[in-house]
Each structure stands twice: as structure tokens, then as C-alpha cells.
Amino acid sequence: MNNKTTSFLYHFLSILLAILFIFPLIWMLVSSMKPEAAIYSDMGSLEAFLPSMNVSEWLMPYREIFNRFNIIRYLGNSIFYALSVTAGSIIINSLAGYAFATIDFKGKKLLFGLMIALLVIPGETIIITKFVITERLGILNTPLAVILPLLATPLYIYMFTIFFRAISTELQEAAMLEGATKFKIYWKIMLPMSKPAIATVGTLSFIMSWNDYIWPLMVLTDSETYPLQVAITNINNTQPVYTNQVMAILTISTIPLILIYVFFQKHLVQGLSSSGTGVK
Amino acid sequence: MKNVKGIFRGFTGVRPKARSTIQSSALKENATGFLFLLPALIVLGLFLFIPAMMSLYYSFTDYYMLTPDLTEFIGLENFRTLLSDATFRTSVGNIFQFVLFIMPIQVGTALGLALLVNRSRRGTMFYKIAYFSPVVMSLVVVSVLWLYILNPASGLLNEILQTIGLPAQPFLSSPNQAMYVIIFVSAWQGAGYQMLIFLAGLQNIPEEVYEASTIDGANKWQQFLNVTLPMLKPTSLLILTTTLIDAFKLIIQPMVMTQGGPLNSTLTPVYYIFRTGFTDRQIGFASALTVMYGGIIIIFTVLQRKFVGGDKNE
Structure with missing residues (x-):
């Protein structure tokens, strides 16, 4: 009896919390699939959480917002920025991690220490002088301004360093005896062996770039170059504002992330908890 | 870049007979190591190290973006202004209010969710997905979405409140409620991710420890206090510190x-840094804000590392 009550309580609490956590996502999704007026007339009833009864109306808000704004362009920009950052960040951070892990060069200790020290600089507070540098480089309002700063991250270099150190040196030594260059060893042996680290750094980099908002807002002035996140607040401030169309663009921006989380969830937790124990 | 590569080839291609192999291979290692690091060094230098140093330097000047030629060295003037700046004080007060509330709320919720999910057998996957769902939305999406849900006049939440007989709330339009709303939305967005990390921590606790404590006659609550919590300490510290800095x-x-x-x-x-530096273009004063506030964060980060990671060897 007592057991049944606790079990019931647990399930009741679980469901209540589940509703609290998921209702905004569902409301966003269904509100993007009904006419504007229906969002507000449905609000007093449970129909607020159902899409339009008329299936042909589901895509209407999407059609309308695609007609009003160049959504394809924003989506394309976001995908281009995120993929460039992902590829670049994997390569640049792993190259540096490889150097720290396997090559003995002068000043290595100093540079590694400096990099660990850089970890404590809160990037968000230096955006102003970062902007000044970007302006002096003459890359304001270009994709480079958005992509370049995200290509190297002390934490990811650290993760690759730890990962490469753990790989046995036998294969590398054998390859070296056969005359392989350091780069060849990195490219042909180390990288293919570090798929977990690549998946973690790649996923985190993709999400970081996709969600980036303040920095692109600062360095991009031409709306043609906007990523989705900047376009969203822009659209939300452009009269006339239609709730169903805003919900449509929010949904469009969220779908790629849902896919990423579904396919790479494992690596995200592994990455964070392992890097955590590593830093600890 | 090409030049450096040329030098590199010089080291490797032409190997003078007089030079010992050890020496030349050491040189080669130096050059190779440096080359592998170069891209990262350039990026980190340009967008992290130099901006940090520039902030330090500009904080002693009156640099105004539109008249860079008139920039003068003004010593500690910016910091004097800053200390008597009511807006800066307000912003620091606000962030401490945010930190003070978000820490227990978000981390506590995350732990609670992890315990719930870890316990129940049926429907675990569904609950996990539900609790995690806010994480898949970017902060911009979350903010805009809640803006609509919290609209005082036509929002979903006030509609629900009124349906169950409660008065409508001003939410974000009230100076007394706005920060609490932001705390709630932020905790709501972030808890699911930390739940997963707690869950990984919970699943790492060996079953035998629980069995042993059951044999010793511990009840569920004692088990939670004396087994689960201590075993979760590393995970909790990791989560608490990352939440704090974020x-x-x-x-x-x-x-x-x-x-x-x-x-x-x-x-x-x-x-506030964004507004003074970017909107108002007062680079000098914004840099002083950066140094002051960045300094506060760095102190917290270093203290936290000392406190948490006493056995760190790197």
C-alpha cells in the first residue's frame, strides 16, 4: 500500500515536471502550424496544444515567412558558418593537441601553461577589444569575422592533448622508423584513432556556432550575411509581427539542433564528464 | 605561413654533415611543434590574448571609437568614474542576485530530475526527453519563445493562471519580477543538460554500496544523504562551478x-560592457569595465580551481 502511494507520487511528480519542461516546445511547434487568429482563440482550451485541424494550414505560416524574408539564405548562412567552424575547430585544435601531446619542442611547457591560463579569461567580457581587432583586420561584415574566432578553444586543445597522450606510442614509433613524417602520423594514425574526441569537439563546436548570437550581431551589418539567431530577433522586431510566423522560424532554427542531439548525445555527456574529471 | 614552411624545409631537407643528428632532430622537433601549433596560436592570439591585453591598456585611456586620434592616457580616471557609477553597481547587484538564485534552483532541479529518472523504470525515455527538451533550443529561441508565453496581455501563462483562478502577472514588465522570470527561464533551459551529467554520475555508483547500506539497515533517505550525495561530490562540484562561471x-x-x-x-x-563599448563606442570606459568585471570572474575561477582541483598537476 505504502509502496503504491510512493510509486504513484513519483509518477505524478514526473509527469507534472515533464509537462512543465516540454509544453513550451510543443506550443512553439503547434503554434507554427495554425493561422494567427487560431493561436489566440485556442488559448483558453487544450486546443492551444494542437495544430490546426485543417492539415492544409500546417505549412501556411512557413510559406508566408519564406515569402516575407530570405529564410533560405539565413539557414544557409547558419549551416555554412557552423560546418566551417566544426571542420576548422577539429583540425586546428587537434593539431595543437597533437603538438602538446607528442612533440618535444622548446617553450612547450610555457605555451601549455599560457593556454591553461587563457582558459580563465571570460571571452564574453573582452568582446569590445575583440571587435576593435576584427575591425583593424578588415574582416568586419564577412563570414571570416564570424568563423575565425571560434576555430581555436583552449578547452578543446586540452581535450585533444589528453586524448592523444593516452594513445599508445608503439604505432607512432613504428611509423617513425619507416620514415613517416610527424604530419603523416597525425593524419594517418592519430586522427583516425581519435573519433570519440573528434565527435565531442565537433558536436560542441557545431552547437556553439549555431547558437552564437552576440558576436555575429556585432560584426555583421548586412542582413544578407545574418545567421538564423540574428535573423530571429530581427524578424521578431520587424512590423508586422505574426506569432505563427515567429514560431515557424523558431522551429526551423531548432530542428537541426534536435537532430544533432539525437545523433550525438552520447558524445556530449562523455565529453563533458570526461573533460571534467580530466580538469579536476 | 609559406615563409615559415620554407625555413622548415631548410631544416629537414639540407642536413649539414657536421651537425649531429641529435641537434638537427631537436631543431626539427622545434620547428614541427611550432608549425602544428601555429594556427591555434594565431587564432587564440588574435581573438583572446591580444584583446585581453588591449582591454588592459585601453582601460587607462579615453579611447572613443569615432575619434581614435584624440585618444589620451588618463591613468586611473576610468576606474574612479566606474567606482561611483550607479549603473555599474546596479548591474553587479543584478548579477549577484541572478547567481545566488540560479545556483541552487538549476543545480537542485537537475539533481532532482536525475534522481527521478534514475528511479522510475517505466517511461524513463519519455521523461528524459521531456526534461531535456529545453536544451535543444538556443538561448535566443528560448528567450523569444518565453517572451510570447509571458506576454502580460495575451500570453499563454497568464491565460493559464486566470483559468485556474489566479490573477494575471506583469512578469517581464515589472522591475520586481523581471529578474526572477529570467532566473526561472534560464534554470528551465539549463537543468536538462546537467540532469544528464548527474545521471552519468549516479550510474557510476556501484550497486554493492547500496546493497551494503541496506544490509546495515539504512533507509532510503539515509542512503541518499550518506551514499548518493557523497558519491556524487565530484559531479556536483563540476556542475556547480561551470554553472557559476556561466x-x-x-x-x-x-x-x-x-x-x-x-x-x-x-x-x-x-x-553593460556591450552597451558602453559597442552601442556608445566608449572603448576606454568599456575596457575599464572589462578589466574590473573580468577580474572579478577570474578571481572566482581561480579560487574555484584551487578549492575544487587541489590535486591538479598540469
């Missing part, structure tokens, strides 16, 4: 939801 950097939610208002009640230091 919380200090709050800017997107207030920027999108309230523009720092009403009456500066949600203005945060990073947002």
Missing part, C-alpha cells in the same frame, strides 16, 4: 527579453 556571463536572455529593463532591473555587467 551565470556570471549572462547577457542574451536580458538582451532579448527585457533590453536590461525595466528600470535597469535586468541589466547585467556583460550587457
